[in-house]
Amino acid sequence: MPSFHRMRLPRVYPLTDVQLTSLSHAEQVKRLSLGGATLIQLREKQMPAREFYEEARAAVAAAAQYGVQLIINDRLDVALAARAHGVHLGQDDLPPDAARKLLGTDAIIGFSTHNLEQAIEASKLPIDYVAIGPIFATTTKTDTSPVLGLDGLRAVRQALGDFPLVAIGGITHANAREVIQAGADSVAVISAVLSDPTCIPEATRKLKLEL
Ligand code: 3NM
DSSP: OOOSSOOOOOSEEEBOOHHHHOSOHHHHHHHHHHTTOSEEEEOOSSSOHHHHHHHHHHHHHHHHHHTOEEEEESOHHHHHHTTOSEEEEOTTSSOHHHHHHHHOSSSEEEEEEOSHHHHHHHTTSSOSEEEEOOSSOOSSOSSOOOOOHHHHHHHHHHHHTTOOEEEESSOOTTTHHHHHHTTOSEEEESHHHHSSGGGHHHHHHHHHHHO
């Protein structure tokens, strides 16, 4: 099944986290971009829409300065209003085909899946990449599904052919290479690049070099 844009994913796909860093989304985008990130997802589970919209606009402006693509987690309305490059949807968000109708053909749409069946179903949708996770245990997200491990990831890769595939959950500097070798095109990471907010560019650059 072809993906929507035959998107070429970067190996490292960082997500922002205000709780972890105590930094604005725009400041995180800046630091991640300085470390060489080219695709970043704004992940925000707490802010009211009004505040998140303002933060997203500032982050879009920061991303534009660095030529980075910015994706908004969950909130299609915020993605549209802030003119982000796309949206990343979860299983309980607006369905990807409805989002595609509202966003048009140019936008990037990613979709979270948590097991092989969901990943196979996702690959039939008008999306640009499938995310699968958690690969390993993580403390960053609390309501996670059972871990897939590298074997689970290999099975997803096998079922999806060359469909663009992002792996997420518990990916660290120590295991990221194995995750790519098991079939992920890209590793989506939070703590691996954000856990020390003073070293975000360095941690991002290091992870890129490790892959
Ligand atoms: N989604 P870290 S796991 C945001 O399984 C997210 O879909 C997951 O954070 C999923 O890189 C996760 O710090 C947390 O483990 C990723």
